[in-house]
Each structure stands twice: as C-alpha cells, then as structure tokens.
Amino acid sequence: xxxxxxxxxxxxxxxxxxxxxxxxxxxxxxxxxxxxxxxxxxxxxxxxxxxxxxxxxxxxxxxxxxxxxxxxxxxxxxxxxxxxxxxxxxxxxxxxxxxxxxxxxxxxxxxxxxxxxxxxxxxxxxxxxxxxxxxxxxxxxxxxxxxxxxxxxxxxxxxxxxxxxxxxxxxxxxxxxxxxxxxxxxxxxxxxxxxxxxxxxxxxxxxxxxxxxxxxxxxxxxxxxxxxxxxxxxxxxxxxxxxxxxxxxxxxxxxxxxxxxxxxxxxxxxxxxxxxxxxxxxxxxxxxxxxxxxxxxxxxxxxxxxxxxxxxxxxxxxxxxxxxxxxxxxxxxxxxxxxxxxxxxxxxxxxxxxxxxxxxxxxxxxxxxxxxxxxxxxxxxxxxxxxxxxxxxxxxxxxxxxxxxxxxxxxxxxxx
Ligand code: AMP
Numbered sequence: 001x002x003x004x005x006x007x008x009x010x011x012x013x014x015x016x017x018x019x020x021x022x023x024x025x026x027x028x029x030x031x032x033x034x035x036x037x038x039x040x041x042x043x044x045x046x047x048x049x050x051x052x053x054x055x056x057x058x059x060x061x062x063x064x065x066x067x068x069x070x071x072x073x074x075x076x077x078x079x080x081x082x083x084x085x086x087x088x089x090x091x092x093x094x095x096x097x098x099x100x101x102x103x104x105x106x107x108x109x110x111x112x113x114x115x116x117x118x119x120x121x122x123x124x125x126x127x128x129x130x131x132x133x134x135x136x137x138x139x140x141x142x143x144x145x146x147x148x149x150x151x152x153x154x155x156x157x158x159x160x161x162x163x164x165x166x167x168x169x170x171x172x173x174x175x176x177x178x179x180x181x182x183x184x185x186x187x188x189x190x191x192x193x194x195x196x197x198x199x200x201x202x203x204x205x206x207x208x209x210x211x212x213x214x215x216x217x218x219x220x221x222x223x224x225x226x227x228x229x230x231x232x233x234x235x236x237x238x239x240x241x242x243x244x245x246x247x248x249x250x251x252x253x254x255x256x257x258x259x260x261x262x263x264x265x266x267x268x269x270x271x272x273x274x275x276x277x278x279x280x281x282x283x284x285x286x287x288x289x290x291x292x293x294x295x296x297x298x299x300x301x302x303x304x305x306x307x308x309x310x311x312x313x314x315x316x317x318x319x320x321x322x323x324x325x326x327x328x329x330x331x332x333x334x335x336x337x338x339x340x341x342x343x344x345x346x347x348x349x350x351x352x353x354x355x356x357x358x359x360x361x362x363x364x365x366x367x368x369x370x371x372x373x374x375x376x377x378x379x380x381x382x383x384x385x386x387x388x389x390x391x392x393x394x395x396x397x398x399x400x401x402x403x404x405x406x407x408x409x410x411x412x413x414x415x416x
Pocket of ligand 1: 215216217218221239240241242258313314315337338339340341342343344373375
C-alpha cells in the first residue's frame with residue numbers, strides 16, 4: 001500500500017479530499033482556519049514534489065443544491081495565501097475536466113462545494129423514506145453517486161483523503177472515489193495518518209494503565225463508546241451530567257440536576273459490567289451544586305447523591321477532582337471525551353480543569369493522551385493546554401465512531 005511519504009508526485013495530478021468546512025461570518029470571512037491549516041502539510045508535500053493539486057471539499061449543508069452562501073470561492077484567497085501560491089477555481093466540481101487537464105506542475109485548482117450535488121452524499125432528495133418508491137430512488141442515486149465519483153477520479157492520477165472529519169461518511173469523495181484507484185495510487189494524507197494512529201493507540205496499541213474519561217451531558221449519547229472501552233480500560237471516569245443518572249440509579253437524591261430517568265437501568269448495568277471486567281469505575285462522590293443554571297448562582301459542595309431540592313450539580317466537587325486526578329496521573333494511555341461540568345461558565349470549570357491538568361502531568365511523564373469530541377477540545381483550548389497533550393483530534397463524529405469500534409468508510413476505502 002502506498003503512503004504519502006513513499007510517493008513522489010512529480011509530474012502527476014493529485015486530487016485531495018480535505019475538510020475545508022470552515023466557519024464563516026456573515027460577510028464570508030473565515031472565523032477559524034484550523035481546518036485549512038490542518039491540511040497544509042499534505043498539500044505542500046504534493047506541490048514540493050512537483051505535482052499539480054486538485055483540492056475538493058464540502059462546506060455546510062447545501063443539501064444537493066447550488067447555494068452561494070456555501071461557495072468555496074469564499075475561501076479561495078485564504079487557501080492561496082496559506083499555500084503561498086495562486087489558486088484557480090472550478091465553479092462546477094463535476095465539470096472541471098478541462099481545468100484539471102490544463103494544470104501544470106505546482107499549480108492548484110480548488111473545486112466548488114461537492115455537496116452542491118446530491119450525488120456527493122448519495123441520498124435521494126425530495127422523497128420520504130416511507131414512500132414505496134424510496135428504495136428505487138436510493139438505488140438510482142447510488143448509481144449516480146458512482147458516476148459522480150468516477151468523474152472526480154478522472155481528473156487525477158492519485159487520490160489522497162485527508163478529511164478525517166468526514167471519514168465516517170460513505171460519500172462520493174470520501175470513499176466511493178477510491179474504487180477508481182489501485183493501492184499504489186490512493187493513500188491517507190498526513191492529518192488522516194495522525195488521526196488513525198491516535199485511534200490505534202487507544203484501541204489496539206494500549207500502554208497500561210489506560211484511563212478513559214467520559215463526560216458531557218448524557219450517558220445515552222456515550223453508551224456505544226463506554227461499551228467498546230469496557231474491556232480495554234483499567235480506569236473509567238464517568239463525569240459531567242451523567243454523574244446524576246448514576247447517582248439516582250444508586251438511590252441518591254439529585255435535586256434538579258440533569259438526569260436521564262429512563263437510563264437508570266443502563267447506569268446499573270454499566271456499574272455491573274465494570275465490576276465484572278475488573279474496571280476501576282470512578283464516579284464523582286461530591287459536586288458543586290448551584291441553585292440556578294447560571295454563573296452567578298449560589299453554590300455549595302454536597303455529595304453527588306444528596307443534592308438538596310431545587311439545586312443542581314454543575315461541576316465535580318473537590319473530592320471527586322482528587323479521585324479523577326489520581327486515576328489519570330499514573331496512566332500511560334489516556335482518552336478524554338466530554339467535560340466534567342458546565343465548563344462554559346467560569347464557576348463550573350474546576351472539574352474539567354483538574355482533568356486537563358492531570359492529563360498534562362501524565363503526558364509530561366510519557367503517557368499518550370488523546371483528546372477528542374468538540375467540547376473537550378474546546379475545554380483544553382480554553383485552558384491554554386493544547387500543547388500539553390499528545391494529540392487533539394480534529395474529527396468530532398468521526399472520532400466518536402472510531403472509538404466506538406466502528407469501521408470508518410473513508411479509511412477502509414484506502415486501507416481495504
Ligand atoms: P456532550 O455534547 O454530551 O459531550 O455534552 C457537553 C455539554 O455537557 C457541555 O455543554 C457541558 O456544559 C454539559 N455539561 C457538563 N456537565 C454538566 C452538568 N453537570 N449539567 C448540565 N450540563 C452539563
């Protein structure tokens with residue numbers, strides 16, 4: 001199998017799927033260019049070898065229709081500035097054969113938003129799933145998706161996928177296109193390589209002890225991950241809003257804390273599974289309770305199972321923070337997804353901060369730490385600790401599916 005490092009792209013045309021789905025303000029200015037910066041090493045390698053680049057991406061959710069609000073022309077100049085070279089623009093991604101053919105060594109062509117075509121996502125539009133004609137429409141759309149992917153593939157000699165954010169989708173540009181290239185002409189980009197390696201480190205190449213920290217608001221959205229990790233981790237910290245579902249399941253009073261009443265059995269099941277697997281399950285014993293969901297609320301430290309009526313747990317308490325830190329500091333592999341409290345409000349950041357600090361300490365002692373899922377990334381950035389962890393994933397949904405143990409179509413299409 002080819003890798004980006006073992007390939008020399010001189011004299012070749014290379015089509016690269018990137019994730020340039022960057023946030024724009026109302027004037028079309030980029031408000032966060034992290035995703036563009038993330039793809040630069042791959043794009044630069046192709047240009048440095050003397051290849052010609054065809055860059056493709058989606059932006060937003062235009063739902064298969066042309067919509068200037070989501071036009072990639074808005075970011076052409078920014079891409080050009082970052083690459084340090086002129087960027088041509090193809091206003092129709094499915095009619096760019098001539099522009100691609102005319103590209104010379106070192107030249108760059110940016111294709112218009114792939115999702116202006118419904119074929120990109122491959123889902124039939126304007127027909128309800130219940131409609132008897134839906135299955136036929138789906139089949140027809142899948143055939144059109146193949147054709148669309150083949151058109152994109154025809155522009156280039158090589159295909160590189162560097163869009164981890166969409167690796168969990170079987171779209172024309174993320175997976176189907178790979179069928180048009182043999183193993184020597186398709187590969188992961190540098191960003192994808194790093195993401196795949198990071199996931200490998202926490203699922204297969206585990207150095208022990210392994211501590212996973214799952215937080216956020218609800219247990220129901222994390223259950224797939226918790227189940228997949230149950231036979232891999234040594235320590236499992238479950239924190240954030242889900243604390244109170246466990247506290248209630250254990251017979252506690254949780255006041256008006258966030259609590260999934262219909263998941264109490266699930267919580268007990270998780271506790272039993274942890275015990276059966278010899279996993280050290282760490283739940284918050286105390287919490288910072290507030291009398292309002294507000295940064296200005298009155299607060300008190302109470303046991304997580306004895307929250308007074310009218311109060312709600314919004315952060316981990318001091319005893320819990322110590323227990324979290326103890327389970328993290330000696331770990332050699334760490335995975336963190338989801339905050340330990342309502343970190344968006346300054347007075348409820350202490351739990352998440354304690355976790356971040358313990359991860360930084362363990363990382364400094366040689367642990368591998370992976371932070372992923374939107375909110376824990378936001379947390380680490382808020383605390384200015386991004387450079388103190390091993391790897392911060394760029395792919396929210398894709399990372400979560402990967403650590404749930406699901407195969408990512410974007411990766412499988414290349415690695416087989
Ligand atoms: P999720 O998207 O499930 O990862 O949840 C992230 C959100 O959980 C963040 O916006 C946090 O503010 C929220 N969260 C964390 N702890 C609590 C809590 N104790 N009560 C309510 N929300 C919480």
